[in-house]
Amino acid sequence: MRIVLVGPPGAGKGTQAAYLAENLAIPHISTGDLFRANISQGTPLGLEAKSYMDAGNLVPDEVTIGMARDRMNQADAANGFLLDGFPRNVSQAEALDEALKDDSVQLDAVLDLEVPEDEVVKRIAGRRICRKDSGHVFHVAYNPPKQEGVCDVCGGELYQRDDDREDTVRNRLEVYHTQTEPIIDYYRAQGLVTTISAMGKVQDVTARAMAALEREAA
Ligand code: AP5
Ligand code: MG
Numbered sequence: 001m002r003i004v005l006v007g008p009p010g011a012g013k014g015t016q017a018a019y020l021a022e023n024l025a026i027p028h029i030s031t032g033d034l035f036r037a038n039i040s041q042g043t044p045l046g047l048e049a050k051s052y053m054d055a056g057n058l059v060p061d062e063v064t065i066g067m068a069r070d071r072m073n074q075a076d077a078a079n080g081f082l083l084d085g086f087p088r089n090v091s092q093a094e095a096l097d098e099a100l101k102d103d104s105v106q107l108d109a110v111l112d113l114e115v116p117e118d119e120v121v122k123r124i125a126g127r128r129i130c131r132k133d134s135g136h137v138f139h140v141a142y143n144p145p146k147q148e149g150v151c152d153v154c155g156g157e158l159y160q161r162d163d164d165r166e167d168t169v170r171n172r173l174e175v176y177h178t179q180t181e182p183i184i185d186y187y188r189a190q191g192l193v194t195t196i197s198a199m200g201k202v203q204d205v206t207a208r209a210m211a212a213l214e215r216e217a218a
Pocket of ligand 1: 007059084123127128137139172202
C-alpha cells in the first residue's frame with residue numbers, strides 16, 4: 001500500500017507509523033527523521049534544514065521534494081510506503097502526484113489523525129527521542145522508557161527535540177493550520193481521506209488505523 005499519514009505536530013504520526021509500517025510490511029518514510037539524521041551527520045542538507053526546523057518553519061520545497069523522492073526510489077519502497085510528514089503543503093502534494101504518475105502507481109489512502117490542540121501540547125511537552133534514531137519515540141508520562149533517559153530499542157540517549165520548545169511549537173501549529181491542512185481538502189477531492197481519532201491508548205489508535213486502512217483497501 002501507498003499511504004500518507006497527516007496530522008498536527010505531536011498527533012502521534014511517528015508513533016503510529018512504526019506499528020503500521022511493521023504490520024503492513026512497508027517502509028516508514030519520515031521527512032522529519034531524514035532531516036534529523038542529516039543534522040546529526042552534519043551534512044550540507046542537514047545544515048540547511050536546521051535553521052528552518054529550529055524556527056518551526058517548513059524546509060523549502062526544492063530541498064524536501066528531492067530528498068523524499070530519493071527515499072521513495074529506494075528498493076524497499078518499490079511495493080509501497082508509509083509517508084509521515086510529507087507532503088506538507090499543496091505544492092509537495094502535487095509533486096508527489098507527478099512522481100507517482102511517472103511510476104504508474106497511485107496512493108491508496110490518506111490517514112488523517114485527529115487530536116485536540118491541548119492534548120498535542122501535552123504530548124509534545126513530554127516527548128523524548130533517541131539520539132541514535134529519532135524514530136524511537138517516548139513520553140515521560142504516557143510512554144516512559146524502562147530506564148529513564150535510555151532508549152528501550154537501541155540504548156541511545158533520550159533527549160528533547162530542539163523544536164519542542166513552547167514558542168517553536170506554537171509556530172509549528174500555525175504552519176500546520178495554514179500550509180498543511182489544505183492538503184486534506186486536496187486529497188479529499190480525490191476520495192482518499194479517512195479521518196480517525198488519535199485519542200486514547202497507542203494500541204487502540206493503531207487498531208482504529210488498521211481498520212480504516214482495511215476499509216480503504218477493500
Ligand atoms: P516532523 O518531525 O515531521 O514533526 P511534526 O509533523 O511536527 O510531528 P511530530 O514528529 O512533532 O509529531 P508526531 O505526530 O510524529 O508525534 P509522535 O509520534 O512523536 O517535522 C519536524 C520539522 O521538520 C518541521 O517542523 C519542518 O521544519 C521539517 N519538515 C519535516 N517534513 C517536512 C516537509 N515535508 N516539508 C518541509 N519541512 C519539513 O508523538 C508525540 C508524543 O506523544 C510522543 O512523546 C509519543 O510518545 C506521545 N504519544 C503518541 N501517541 C500517543 C497516545 N495515543 N497517547 C499518549 N501519548 C502518545
Ligand atoms: Mg514525528
